[in-house]
Amino acid sequence: MPPTITLDAAASPEAKRHLDAMLRALQDALRKPPVWSEVRDDVDRAFAAYDGYIAHVVSVHPMSCAEGCTACCYDNPRGVTGVELQRVHDWILSRPGAGSTMMRFAQLAAQRGDPARWRARGIPCPLLKDGRCSAYVARPVACRAFVALTPAAWCSPGDPQHAERVNPHLDPPLVLVQALRVLSERLGMVNADNLHSGMSRLG
Ligand code: SF4
Ligand code: SF4
Known part of the structure; x- marks a missing residue:
């Protein structure tokens, strides 16, 4: 397993401002009737605030991640809540080629194997x-929180230094994930072990 470190940016006032905004948006969603159309804007607001938090962390702790760097997109993001799946699904349906994208998820979900591998x-x-995430705005927390402190090339499984890569967790995503789990349950949306299996159920 690659080493994991916890970043201390959450202690800064700016990071706290973003995280507080994120939690406020989720609390707003949890107070509303459990209907997706009622809470979608609040969830979007929560993700926008989380993106602000990530941008702050990256400004304090420069990462190797850059636009067009995609080695981590050969993974199957794990631990995706029902609400995140719904956001991705909405995004796909709003774009051309939705049918083939959903079919591809179903094909991959049927290829059983160890998700970790x-x-x-x-x-x-x-x-x-x-060469880009076509659902960047709607991508799951697992994708947002996955970054690299070591050179981008090391993220590729074939790189000789792959085992030495450092992919820190952008803590505290757990607060976000827990709130999304509670909201998903209220909405009757099912969480998934990974993106492929979750999307295949929505197809
Ligand atoms: S985690 Fe690695 S592969 Fe993914 S964007 Fe960052 S440097 Fe690139
Ligand atoms: S959802 Fe987007 S960011 Fe996440 S693995 Fe897929 S392409 Fe990459």
Whole structure:
């Protein structure tokens, strides 16, 4: 397993401002009737605030991640809540080629195997199009929180220094994930072990 470190940026006032905004948005969602159309804007607001938090962390702790860097998109993001799946699904349905994207998720979900070893198979996420995440705004927390402190090349399973990569967790995503789990339960949305299996159920 690669080493994991906890970043201390959450202690800064700016990080706290973003995290507080994120929690406020989720609390607003939890106070509303459990209907997706009622809470969608609040959830979008929570993700926008989380993105602000990530941007702050990256400004304090420069990462190797850059636009067009995609080795981590050959993984199958794990631990995706029902609400996140719904956001991705909405995004896919709003774009051309939705049917083939959903079919690809179903094909990959049917290829059983150890999700932890998926990346070594070299199969891109169905949302990776033209070297970019085509659902960037709607991507799950697992994708947002996955970054690298070591050179980007080390993220590729075939790189000789892959075992030495450092992919820190952008703590505290657990607060976000727990709130999303509670909200998903209220909405009757089912969480998934991974993105492929979750999307295949929505197909
Ligand atoms: S985690 Fe690695 S592969 Fe993914 S964007 Fe960052 S440097 Fe690139
Ligand atoms: S959802 Fe987007 S960011 Fe996440 S693995 Fe797929 S292409 Fe990459």
